[in-house]
Amino acid sequence: AQTVTQSQPEMSVQEAETVTLSCTYDTSESDYYLFWYKQPPSRQMILVIRQEAYKQQNATENRFSVNFQKAAKSFSLKISDSQLGDAAMYFCAYRKDSNYQLIWGAGTKLIIKP
Amino acid sequence: SQTIHQWPATLVQPVGSPLSLECTVEGTSNPNLYWYRQAAGRGLQLLFYSVGIGQISSEVPQNLSASRPQDRQFILSSKKLLLSDSGFYLCAWSPGHPAGDTQYFGPGTRLTVL
Numbered sequence: 635a636q637t638v639t640q641s642q643p644e645m646s647v648q649e650a651e652t653v654t655l656s657c658t659y660d661t662s663e664s665d666y667y668l669f670w671y672k673q674p675p676s677r678q679m680i681l682v683i684r685q686e687a688y689k690q691q692n693a694t695e696n697r698f699s700v701n702f703q704k705a706a707k708s709f710s711l712k713i714s715d716s717q718l719g720d721a722a723m724y725f726c727a728y729r730k731d732s733n734y735q736l737i738w739g740a741g742t743k744l745i746i747k748p
Numbered sequence: 749s750q751t752i753h754q755w756p757a758t759l760v761q762p763v764g765s766p767l768s769l770e771c772t773v774e775g776t777s778n779p780n781l782y783w784y785r786q787a788a789g790r791g792l793q794l795l796f797y798s799v800g801i802g803q804i805s806s807e808v809p810q811n812l813s814a815s816r817p818q819d820r821q822f823i824l825s826s827k828k829l830l831l832s833d834s835g836f837y838l839c840a841w842s843p844g845h846p847a848g849d850t851q852y853f854g855p856g857t858r859l860t861v862l
């Protein structure tokens with residue numbers, strides 16, 4: 635069965651600095667999708683970034699980028715120039731190509747220090 | 749653009765009372781629809797998903813049920829609430845055809861069962 639592991643329950647970073655959140659997953663599939671979602675105090679789940687496994691190029695969305703290491707089954711999120719509004723829970727998720735279900739990590743709480 | 753609505757935003761119900769949570773999507777047709785539950789400080793648990801009107805798949809056996817009476821409407825129900833049903837309920841949608849991988853979430857409903 636597929637699993638997603640986020641080994642950092644909580645991370646903190648100084649405002650304007652860079653932080654990296656870790657995510658590893660276990661799968662025997664070759665085609666799949668990976669996601670990072672952000673959940674601020676409002677609790678609405680917001681898509682941050684997605685990555686297709688067949689693409690070698692790492693996805694980037696403004697200050698957010700990923701380091702996708704397919705062989706190592708690692709999918710870390712880098713947030714550059716951290717802002718107070720980045721404070722939230724961050725969830726890593728996996729979706730097998732032929733399945734509708736998202737497999738979720740337990741989340742990492744990101745604290746931004748002013 | 750697509751939007752997803754959930755209501756009510758907050759609900760307090762006594763044990764044994766019925767439940768009806770509603771989710772609607774605008775700006776798309778034939779979406780896949782999902783109901784998730786999130787306990788405090790935890791990740792998301794998929795409850796139901798639907799790929800079309802009247803087509804419901806249940807992931808977790810419980811006293812909850814789901815229905816999809818219209819293409820863009822998804823309802824979560826219970827005949828008799830339990831204390832353990834308390835939590836944050838999120839509805840999500842993804843493109844149906846071609847098969848969409850990214851799920852987009854509504855604002856959620858906070859349910860407290862007393």
